[in-house]
Each structure stands twice: as structure tokens, then as C-alpha cells.
Amino acid sequence: MARGKIKPKLPQSSDDPRVSVKLTVNGEEVTREVSVRMLLSDFLRHELGLTGTHVGCEHGICGACTIVMDGKAARSCLTFAVQASGREIRTIESLADPDGTLHPLQQAFQDCHGLQCGYCTPGMIMNILSHLESDTEIDLSDAGVREILAGNLCRCTGYQNIISAVRRAADHMAPKAGQE
Amino acid sequence: MSTRLFGARIKRNIDPQLLRGEGSFIDDIPLAQALHVAFVRSPFARARINSIDISAAVAHPGVAAVYTCDNVGALDIEMPLLIPHSSMHDARTQRPLARDDVYYVGQTVAMIVAVDRYTAEDAAALVDVDYDPRDVEVDLEKAILDGAPLVHDTHEQNIAAHFVQVSGYPDSAIAQAEHVTKIRVQVDRSTAAPMECRAVAAQFDEVTGELTVWDGTQAPISVRGGLASIFKLDEDKVRVIAPNVGGGFGQKVLLFYPDELLVPMAAMQLGRPVKYIEDRRENFVGSSQERTQIHFMELYAKKTGEVIALRDSFLHDTGAFIPYGIAVAQVASTSIAGPYRIPNIWVEFKAIYTPTVPVTPYRGCGRPQACFAIERAMDQLADELGLDRFEIRRRNLIADHEFPYDREGLIFADGLKVSLDSGQYHKALAMMEERLDAPSFASAQAKARAEGKHLGLGLAFYVEGTGLGPYEGGHVRIHPITGKVYVNTGLTSQGQGHDTVFAQIAADQLGVKPEDVILVEGDTKAFDWGVATFASRAAVVSGNAIHKSAMIVRRKALQAAANMLEADVGDVELKDGAAWVKGTDRKVPLSAVATATNPLRYAFNEAAQAATQFAPASRHDGPSLDEGEHPGLEATDYYSPPCATWAYGVHGALIEVDPELCSVTIRKYVCIHDCGNMINPMIVEGQVMGGIAQGLGGAMYERIEFDETGNMLNANFVDFLVPYATEIPDVEILHLETPSPLNALGVKGVGEAGCIAVGAVVASGVEDALKALGGGKFRHTPITPSMIHAALDAA
Numbered sequence: 009m010a011r012g013k014i015k016p017k018l019p020q021s022s023d024d025p026r027v028s029v030k031l032t033v034n035g036e037e038v039t040r041e042v043s044v045r046m047l048l049s050d051f052l053r054h055e056l057g058l059t060g061t062h063v064g065c066e067h068g069i070c071g072a073c074t075i076v077m078d079g080k081a082a083r084s085c086l087t088f089a090v091q092a093s094g095r096e097i098r099t100i101e102s103l104a105d106p107d108g109t110l111h112p113l114q115q116a117f118q119d120c121h122g123l124q125c126g127y128c129t130p131g132m133i134m135n136i137l138s139h140l141e142s143d144t145e146i147d148l149s150d151a152g153v154r155e156i157l158a159g160n161l162c163r164c165t166g167y168q169n170i171i172s173a174v175r176r177a178a179d180h181m182a183p184k185a186g187q188e
Numbered sequence: 189m190s191t192r193l194f195g196a197r198i199k200r201n202i203d204p205q206l207l208r209g210e211g212s213f214i215d216d217i218p219l220a221q222a223l224h225v226a227f228v229r230s231p232f233a234r235a236r237i238n239s240i241d242i243s244a245a246v247a248h249p250g251v252a253a254v255y256t257c258d259n260v261g262a263l264d265i266e267m268p269l270l271i272p273h274s275s276m277h278d279a280r281t282q283r284p285l286a287r288d289d290v291y292y293v294g295q296t297v298a299m300i301v302a303v304d305r306y307t308a309e310d311a312a313a314l315v316d317v318d319y320d321p322r323d324v325e326v327d328l329e330k331a332i333l334d335g336a337p338l339v340h341d342t343h344e345q346n347i348a349a350h351f352v353q354v355s356g357y358p359d360s361a362i363a364q365a366e367h368v369t370k371i372r373v374q375v376d377r378s379t380a381a382p383m384e385c386r387a388v389a390a391q392f393d394e395v396t397g398e399l400t401v402w403d404g405t406q407a408p409i410s411v412r413g414g415l416a417s418i419f420k421l422d423e424d425k426v427r428v429i430a431p432n433v434g435g436g437f438g439q440k441v442l443l444f445y446p447d448e449l450l451v452p453m454a455a456m457q458l459g460r461p462v463k464y465i466e467d468r469r470e471n472f473v474g475s476s477q478e479r480t481q482i483h484f485m486e487l488y489a490k491k492t493g494e495v496i497a498l499r500d501s502f503l504h505d506t507g508a509f510i511p512y513g514i515a516v517a518q519v520a521s522t523s524i525a526g527p528y529r530i531p532n533i534w535v536e537f538k539a540i541y542t543p544t545v546p547v548t549p550y551r552g553c554g555r556p557q558a559c560f561a562i563e564r565a566m567d568q569l570a571d572e573l574g575l576d577r578f579e580i581r582r583r584n585l586i587a588d589h590e591f592p593y594d595r596e597g598l599i600f601a602d603g604l605k606v607s608l609d610s611g612q613y614h615k616a617l618a619m620m621e622e623r624l625d626a627p628s629f630a631s632a633q634a635k636a637r638a639e640g641k642h643l644g645l646g647l648a649f650y651v652e653g654t655g656l657g658p659y660e661g662g663h664v665r666i667h668p669i670t671g672k673v674y675v676n677t678g679l680t681s682q683g684q685g686h687d688t689v690f691a692q693i694a695a696d697q698l699g700v701k702p703e704d705v706i707l708v709e710g711d712t713k714a715f716d717w718g719v720a721t722f723a724s725r726a727a728v729v730s731g732n733a734i735h736k737s738a739m740i741v742r743r744k745a746l747q748a749a750a751n752m753l754e755a756d757v758g759d760v761e762l763k764d765g766a767a768w769v770k771g772t773d774r775k776v777p778l779s780a781v782a783t784a785t786n787p788l789r790y791a792f793n794e795a796a797q798a799a800t801q802f803a804p805a806s807r808h809d810g811p812s813l814d815e816g817e818h819p820g821l822e823a824t825d826y827y828s829p830p831c832a833t834w835a836y837g838v839h840g841a842l843i844e845v846d847p848e849l850c851s852v853t854i855r856k857y858v859c860i861h862d863c864g865n866m867i868n869p870m871i872v873e874g875q876v877m878g879g880i881a882q883g884l885g886g887a888m889y890e891r892i893e894f895d896e897t898g899n900m901l902n903a904n905f906v907d908f909l910v911p912y913a914t915e916i917p918d919v920e921i922l923h924l925e926t927p928s929p930l931n932a933l934g935v936k937g938v939g940e941a942g943c944i945a946v947g948a949v950v951a952s953g954v955e956d957a958l959k960a961l962g963g964g965k966f967r968h969t970p971i972t973p974s975m976i977h978a979a980l981d982a983a
Contacts, residue, residue: 100209101209114208121873
């Protein structure tokens with residue numbers, strides 16, 4: 009495109025049928041019109057601008073897109089936005105304090121060097137969080153933590169430091185839970 | 189000066205941003221009204237294209253444009269051969285969109301640009317391509333036989349390159365040998381599988397005429413060079429940015445992938461931002477891979493086990509094209525003798541075209557294959573001579589006093605000599621022997637066997653030429669407003685923590701906190717001298733360049749501060765973000781020093797008043813800046829290594845094999861490695877551990893499978909098994925630090941180190957575990973349960 013040339017007429021949208029969705033994301037109620045086939049991952053990232061949730065495989069294996077839906081870890085790449093209607097979603101953006109102070113789990117990742125490129129990290133953290141916050145007691149043995157992580161691929165770290173981070177976070181979060 | 193930061197386990201500057209989900213990966217960057225790309229890809233490994241009908245795709249609602257080779261103008265070309273070399277003739281590279289022929293399943297044939305990716309994929313399915321499929325041969329050893337179907341009619345026997353290198357006098361040494369070991373080993377194809385697939389976005393600003401390209405590349409400066417050349421744009425009008433990149437491992441150093449050219453073209457033509465976000469399947473079938481090599485190695489030894497000559501002839505699978513030249517094979521061939529003296533070497537390779545995804549470096553780049561060959565051969569030699577595996581290595585390792593140890597005649601992948609510069613190989617081996625309690629392993633093994641368990645000891649040594657040239661630069665500036673230090677270099681980061689290690693280097697010189705050093709790299713508008721991130725070179729090459737620049741800035745800061753403090757320069761020190769008169773509380777903040785060294789007319793803030801023309805300290809007897817003097821506290825310098833600096837290490841493992849399940853369990857894994865002086869041991873360990881995990885993938889799980897028609901059978905994470913946490917054992921990492929004599933910081937690279945030896949360790953351990961069952965030899969990775977089953981079946 010050079011200046012002085014008439015701009016081509018380009019389409020603005022597809023002719024996908026659209027549907028209204030209403031859900032709670034990070035405590036805030038949102039209503040949007042979306043294509044019926046829009047993935048929840050795309051909805052969060054491109055409709056709401058919450059790009060912290062990453063997409064690694066779009067076939068439910070790598071876990072990069074993991075979010076917490078109604079308290080349980082879920083793959084946002086295998087979920088349609090319409091399926092999330094009426095649900096309560098939490099993404100990585102909800103963890104840190106408004107002033108940027110990291111959540112204990114995030115802090116543990118930094119302290120233990122549990123991330124390198126950081127692409128798998130949000131999904132990893134949301135998955136771990138769903139375990140740490142669940143009512144079921146979690147097994148913090150080496151094998152137990154590895155089992156918790158077994159739905160998330162990381163290509164950089166070799167996992168060892170992530171395992172340390174899970175234990176460290178569990179230590180930090182446990183007394184808090186006791187006080188409640 | 190405060191405590192030295194070099195060598196400290198400093199937490200990473202970049203982490204909080206990534207942890208909060210505030211990274212800026214390419215698809216995170218909001219581009220208003222962006223259009224999205226999908227490709228039509230060849231379903232055939234080799235075919236003639238009779239016709240392409242795009243009419244239905246063009247008419248599809250939401251489609252902005254459809255491109256084939258016929259309407260891409262200047263892009264209807266064979267893309268550049270990046271590293272020319274005399275061993276290739278008429279080297280073949282890919283066209284952005286196929287013309288007449290396709291050469292592998294996944295090759296790009298047409299490009300759809302539409303309002304969203306969903307629509308673009310719909311339209312891609314509407315493109316009707318009429319193919320005339322041809323015969324193919326995917327098997328490397330069959331592809332070189334006379335009469336095998338050719339990938340390119342121009343290349344008989346599918347030979348893309350043939351190269352022989354010789355060091356010493358192998359013929360005469362061979363004549364004196366008392367024992368010969370011959371071995372055939374094979375490493376299969378894998379892929380980098382970065383968690384973020386490749387991505388390119390482009391935006392053309394028609395007002396300024398500037399093309400901005402966000403590219404998850406490891407080499408933005410070269411990408412810009414290519415874009416400016418092909419589109420005939422002024423370099424200043426092309427800006428290439430590699431923002432946060434979700435892993436690279438070599439796959440992202442190749443340029444150009446078709447999308448890297450086509451996406452900017454479409455953005456310029458259509459006047460809207462255009463994005464291509466590769467999906468996982470496309471990463472498997474469209475982004476480069478590496479590893480398949482078959483080595484035929486012969487070790488010529490004395491009865492003592494001293495190896496006096498090595499002959500190795502290997503086949504290297506280069507896939508359908510050879511855009512990166514012979515780099516992978518060349519690294520393998522020059523690393524072939526590993527850490528051993530072996531003074532006489534004859535090494536030959538043939539790079540073979542196969543109708544598969546092109547092959548370019550993947551973390552390790554030929555080193556894992558070379559290591560697998562020499563280490564398996566050493567084990568076999570030990571076995572044949574009745575020597576212990578540690579002993580055969582002790583008798584051949586280069587001794588400390590023999591460094592630098594040159595392999596005359598071998599030329600490394602940087603065009604420079606192979607000179608193993610320093611190390612403590614014997615000490616490393618002794619440490620491993622101790623950590624694995626090797627002397628008592630035989631009895632432990634016997635005891636386990638008595639309990640029905642099959643335990644083996646795996647061992648492998650590796651060397652790694654790192655820190656390749658040609659050069660990198662460092663630009664360092666102390667900002668007059670904040671006093672923060674800004675550092676630029678021409679690299680990109682895909683998780684290595686450059687922003688922290690380079691901060692440590694600069695902060696040591698300038699007396700600031702590492703978090704007050706801001707690194708900006710991967711942006712051609714910030715710094716555009718340099719090469720790329722590859723070959724474990726960032727710490728060595730950019731690290732030393734930044735060190736040199738920071739030292740210049742330090743000198744300038746000390747001199748200027750001495751003037752301001754009316755002190756002798758020798759009495760001034762930099763610490764805590766200020767210049768101090770030593771032993772006193774007299775100080776001036778670095779921001780003020782930076783401001784004062786920048787003669788001003790306008791007092792835009794309080795500090796600036798001191799630098800204006802009528803301020804007490806200003807000169808009135810001549811120019812504010814002397815001839816040759818520059819304003820501010822700033823410097824740019826470069827480092828160009830004389831040759832690669834060689835890191836090394838030894839890995840050992842205790843491995844249990846269950847002969848019923850044919851499963852392999854790693855009971856203990858120890859890595860002893862030496863990358864010279866460590867800038868940040870925490871980051872070094874992270875790099876090594878990640879490399880080991882990737883190595884374990886290649887050793888036991890990851891193999892790209894093609895059927896005989898060249899279709900990839902496992903182009904997804906369900907079938908291509910990247911290890912989860914459940915597959916990776918705890919690893920004990922121990923350090924040796926032998927400073928590199930080649931650079932001021934004494935550092936060597938570490939990025940690829942971890943992955944190199946793992947295949948050899950696992951094979952050696954599995955073989956040892958199954959010895960008593962007559963399990964035979966393991967000379968082929970990945971070692972799968974079926975392979976173990978077959979070996980036990982044959983016993």
C-alpha cells in the first residue's frame with residue numbers, strides 16, 4: 009500500500025453465526041457476542057485482551073491454555089466460548105495484587121527459577137493453583153507433584169525447579185489456609 | 189565496589205512480567221483490524237502441481253486475499269542459501285509458495301488471508317490443487333542407492349553435499365593399530381517443539397513508509413536484511429522485532445520460513461496488519477527438524493586402549509532442502525573425536541535430500557549424533573579389550589597440560605580452527621566415578637540381579653564448541669533522568685535470561701543493582717549490529733561485548749564524577765547507583781553524572797540545571813564537548829572470538845530396565861559440566877537441566893515417524909512424545925569452572941550442553957542393564973520399549 013492509492017475493500021467479518029455469552033472472568037461479569045465456534049482461549053485472549061493464557065497445541069495435550077473454570081483446571085483450547093457461558097473463569101491475570109505483588113505461587117516460580125521462556129507458565133500455574141486450592145489434600149512427594157504437573161508440558165526447564173516451586177508455594181500457602 | 193554480581197544466583201528480571209501473564213509474545217500484541225493467515229500445504233511428499241484453482245476460496249465470505257506463486261511478485265523465488273559452502277553444488281532451497289513441484293508433505297502451496305483464522309482455514313480447504321504424485325524414498329540408506337527416486341532431478345543419489353575432513357595422518361596411524369572397533373550407530377529425527385510455535389505479524393505504516401515485523405525469530409537483524417533486500421526497501425524503513433519468544437532451540441534461527449516473507453508482503457499490499465500464528469500441526473510439518481544421522485565409525489587402537497586413529501563416514505538427512513547449508517553435519521564431523529586425544533582423524537559425510545521437512549539446527553546441532561557415535565564406540569572398544577568404561581576414557585582423555593589441543597585440518601562451523609581451549613577432563617571423570625560410586629557398581633548390579641532387578645550404569649562424555657563468531661556488540665548507556673543503565677545487543681532471548689546475566693555483567697562495572705539494568709534486544713531499531721542467538725554463543729559473544737562497553741562507560745563515569753566531586757579519579761568508586769569518594773559519605777548519583785556529561789541549554793528538570801551553559805561548572809573557554817568527546821555516559825564496543833571456546837561435561841546414570849514391561853527407569857542421573865566461569869549458576873543449571881530433559885526426550889520418546897509415502901504419522905503431541913514431569917528424573921548437577929582463556933570473562937556457552945550426551949548415556953546404561961540377559965547392543969535412539977523387546981527377543 010502506498011499513499012495516494014485507493015485502499016482495497018476488505019471484509020470486516022466472517023459470516024459465522026454469532027451468539028451471546030455471559031460469564032464471569034476474574035470476578036468481573038462480561039457479556040459478548042461471539043462466533044459459535046470461537047474457542048474459549050481465543051475469547052479470553054482476543055475478545056477480552058487477557059493474553060496471559062497461552063495456546064500451545066490446540067489439542068489438549070500441552071496444557072499451556074489451562075484456566076480455572078468453576079474451581080477446576082480446564083483446557084481453554086478445547087472449550088468453546090459458548091460452553092463457558094454462565095461459568096466462572098479465572099486466568100493468570102487474577103493472581104497478582106493490583107500493585108503487581110506476585111501471588112505466593114508466582115513468587116515461588118521466580119524464587120525457584122521455575123520458568124525460562126515463560127510460555128507454559130500461566131497454564132502450569134493455573135493447573136497447580138487448582139490443586140493447591142482444592143479441598144482434597146495434595147501429595148507433595150516427588151511422584152505426587154510430578155503427577156499434578158503431568159498435564160502440562162514445559163520444554164525449557166526439565167521440571168525440577170517447577171517441582172521445587174510447587175512445594176515452596178504449598179509451604180507458603182498452607183498457614184494462610186489454616187488461619188481462615 | 190559492592191559484592192560482585194558475576195557468579196551470583198540473581199533472580200531473573202524478566203520473571204514478574206511473565207508470571208503475571210504480561211508477556212508480549214507475538215499473538216499477544218494487539219494489532220487493530222489484523223487479518224489472519226492460513227496455508228494450503230502439500231499432502232504429497234513429492235508431486236508435480238498440474239493446476240491450482242483458488243476461485244472458491246476467493247469467493248468465500250471473510251477472505252481478503254488468496255496468494256499462490258503466480259501473484260506474489262518478487263517472492264516467487266528460491267529463498268536464500270544462508271551458509272554457502274564448497275561441499276554443495278546447486279544447493280536447493282524452498283520457494284515461499286510452491287511453483288510446479290512440491291517436495292515434502294506440509295510444503296506451502298497457497299496462502300489465505302482472512303478476517304480470522306477460522307475463516308482462513310475454511311477457505312484453505314476450498315483451494316483445489318491438482319497434483320501428480322511421484323515415487324519417493326524416505327529411508328536415508330535407500331535414498332542414496334542408484335535408481336532411488338530423486339527429490340531433486342539435479343542431484344543424483346540425492347546427495348546434497350559431500351565433504352571429507354582430515355586431521356593428522358590417519359592412513360599411517362591405521363597401519364600401526366593393534367585393534368579395530370567398528371560400529372554403526374543411528375540417531376533418529378526429532379523436533380525442537382518450542383511451546384510457542386512460530387509466529388509472524390506485520391504492519392505497514394503508509395504515512396511513514398515503515399514496515400514493522402514482529403517475528404519469533406532468533407535472528408531479527410538478518411531477517412531485516414533479507415526483507416529490505418527482497419522488497420527493495422531502505423533498511424531504515426524495516427523494523428524487525430522479536431519480542432518474548434516461547435522457546436526456540438534452533439528451529440527459529442532459520443530464515444526465511446515462507447510466512448516471514450509472505451506476511452509482510454500481504455500487510456504492505458492490503459494496508460491492514462496481518463498475522464500468521466503457526467499451529468502445532470504446522471510446526472510439525474512446516475518448521476525445520478533435525479537429528480537423523482547414520483554413522484559408520486572405526487576406532488584404531490593400541491592393545492592398551494589408546495585410540496590412535498578414527499575413521500567415520502556418516503549419512504546426514506537434510507530433508508527436502510538445505511537452506512542452512514552443511515552446518516549440522518559440519519558440527520558433527522568436527523566434534524567426532526569428542527574429548528579424546530585421537531590425533532588422526534578421517535571424517536566424511538554425505539548430506540542426503542529426502543522428501544521430508546527440511547533439516548536445520550535443533551539444540552545440539554549435530555553434537556548429540558557425534559557424541560552418540562564416539563561414546564558408543566568407546567564403550568564397545570572397552571568391552572572388546574576387557575577394559576572398564578571409565579578406564580578406556582581415562583586412557584584417551586586430553587590431559588589438562590595438553591590444552592589448547594588443536595585438531596589441525598578440521599574447520600568448525602564458524603570457519604575457524606578446532607582448538608579445545610581448556611578443561612579438566614580427568615577431574616570431571618573422576619568426580620563422576622565418585623558420584624556414581626562406580627567401583628562398587630558391579631556388586632550393586634549383581635545384588636540387584638539377585639533380587640530380579642536389572643540395573644545398568646550409563647556413561648558418556650561430551651564436548652561442545654560454543655561462543656561462535658563472527659561477533660556481537662554491546663551498547664551501554666546510563667540514563668540521565670533515572671540513572672538506570674540501558675544495555676542493547678543484537679541478540680534475542682527465548683528464555684535464557686539474557687536480561688539478567690547481561691545486567692550482572694554491566695552492574696559489576698557500574699555499581700548499580702541488576703534490576704536497574706534494562707536490556708533491550710531483539711529489536712532492529714534498538715541495536716542492529718550483530719548476528720543471532722544460536723550455538724550457545726550469547727553469554728560468550730554478547731557477554732564479552734557488553735563487558736567491554738561497560739568498562740568504557742565506567743571509566744567515563746569515574747572521570748566525570750571525579751571532576752564533580754573534586755577528587756582524584758583513583759579515589760572514586762561506583763556503588764549503589766552513585767559515585768563516591770572512597771571512605772567518605774561524599775557522593776553524586778549516576779543520574780547526575782550522566783546529566784552533567786551532557787551539555788544542555790534547557791533546564792528541563794532540577795538536575796539539568798547543573799549542565800546548562802551558565803551553570804557554575806560549565807566551560808566558557810571553548811566548545812562544551814572537546815573534539816572526539818561524546819555527550820553522556822555511553823559506549824558501544826564489540827567482541828569477536830578468535831575461535832569457538834569448548835565446554836565439556838560428563839553424564840552418568842544408574843538405569844533400571846524391566847525386561848517384562850521393556851520399560852526404562854532412571855534411578856540416578858548425574859551431570860558434571862564445565863562452561864568456564866558461570867555468570868549465574870541458577871540460570872546455568874536451568875539451561876543444563878532443560879537440555880537434559882530434551883535429551884531424554886530424544887533418547888527414549890521423541891521420534892518423527894514418516895510412512896513410506898513420506899506422510900508424517902505423529903504430527904501432534906498425542907503421538908510425538910514430549911516428556912512430561914512424570915518422565916523426567918531428578919538430576920544432580922555439579923560444576924567445574926575452568927575459565928576460557930579466549931575471552932576476558934572466561935566464559936563458555938551452555939545453552940546446548942545438557943542435551944548432547946543423554947542418548948549415549950541411556951544407551952550405555954540400558955545395554956549394561958540387559959547384558960546378563962544377552963540383550964545385545966543399543967546403537968540407535970530413541971530407545972523404545974519395542975526396541976528393548978526386540979533385543980530381548982533376539983537374545
